[in-house]
Amino acid sequence: MELAQRLQRIPPYPFREIAALKSKMIAEGKEPIDFGIGDPDMPTPGFVIDALYEAANDPETHPYDESGFGIPEYKEAVASFAKRRFGVDVDPDGEIQSCIGSKEALVHIIWAYIDPSDVVLVPDPAYSVYKVQTTWCGGAPFPMPLTMDNGFLPDLDAIPRSVAKAAKLMFLNYPNNPTGAVAPLEYYEKAVAFAKEYELLIVNDCAYSEVAYDGYTPCSILQVDGAKDVAIEMHSLSKTFNMTGWRVGWAMGGAEYVEALSKCKSNVDSGTFMAIQRAAIGALNRFEEWVPEMQGEYQARRDALIDGLNSLGWELEKPKAAFYVWLPVPPGYTSESFATALLRDCMVLAIPGAVYGEFGEGFVRMSLTLKGDDKVGQIQQAIANMKANLDLSW
Ligand SMILES: Cc1ncc(COP(=O)(O)O)c(C=O)c1O
Structure with missing residues (x-):
């Protein structure tokens, strides 16, 4: 065939x-x-497995998660984590969506916004999903080079104005796969201003936000004032808690973008197993x-x-x-x-x-x-x- x-x-x-x-x-x-x-x-960690065991033994976790955005307790735990870790306020009711790992959210946000020929600004080198899914949707990925000279941060001034005007989405990913680079808050400030000027949505991939050394603490784009107007950020328990196979993460950001992701997801999957969401609460609560x-x-x-x-x-x-x-x-x-x-x-x-x-x-x-x-x-x-x-x- x-x-x-x-x-x-x-x-x-x-x-x-x-x-x-x-x-x-x-x-x-x-x-x-x-x-x-x-x-x-x-x-x-054992305490996450214990939380899963307990949750999986509760038959209330066995059906579909009909809440659509994730069970309220999971979204509360995410909001509490976002406040403790990044100092940002995220409304559990509308600004958070539970996801089947962050990859799923990255895929579906592209499906939510990209029609054939739509331009997407994609770092190069990068995690393959941004470019592949854009191509899959018929969109046009435009590479933003990550080089030693630019500290592996896309040079926003080097993006031609016509391309920036045509672009609907821009992907950023810090801490970065594959370069290991990090983005300071000032870079995110510049990116948010750029997104506002050119009316595009930033998708910030934060899958590695907790894998950091020497006391360095990576930031969230949502720490920038007004970022929710132009940004959605993808998070994951995969790398932080050695949970890649569990497939659990979340998206947080502007309500309009979270809603779009949710509409897309609700037509494709039926949410994250509720016992895994409860186990994820157990993980986030003992993050520190x-x-x-x-x-x-x-x-x-x-x-x-x-x-x-x-x-x-x-x-x-x-x-x-x-x-x-x-x-x-x-x-x-x-x-x-x-x-x-x-x-x-x-x-x-x-x-x-x-x-x-x-x-x-x-x-x-x-x-x-x-x-x-x-x-x-x-x-x-x-x-x-x-x-x-x-x-x-x-
Ligand atoms: C940059 C980046 N984003 C997202 C993911 C997806 O991780 P997960 O779907 O397990 O949350 C990966 C996985 O390797 C990654 O490298």
């Missing part, structure tokens, strides 16, 4: 191919040190005690990887947030050839930066999430393999 044209227009989901390559190596008895997919390797432990674990790995790479000749700063190292490839390599050399000669799996867009060329992404025991030991082994087997002529 021939696929629909819209599905033919998009490439396969990139990680499916990388996962297949890894499986092939394992079948051949060669298990690489896997810095590939950014999927937390630690278990969900849990998060330092999670951050400390990744920080130790970040330090081991950056210190090791710098000992090989790189001059990298330590990323302040997210669990990615965005590594410039040494002279003479492309992102693809360097990732291949890492895998073939060093048993190190990293993702070629070009997977994330044209401006990802010249980099590979290394995720600090690692399966197996002794993560720091694995990182040190990877560095030793690179030292022994790579020709690094700087």
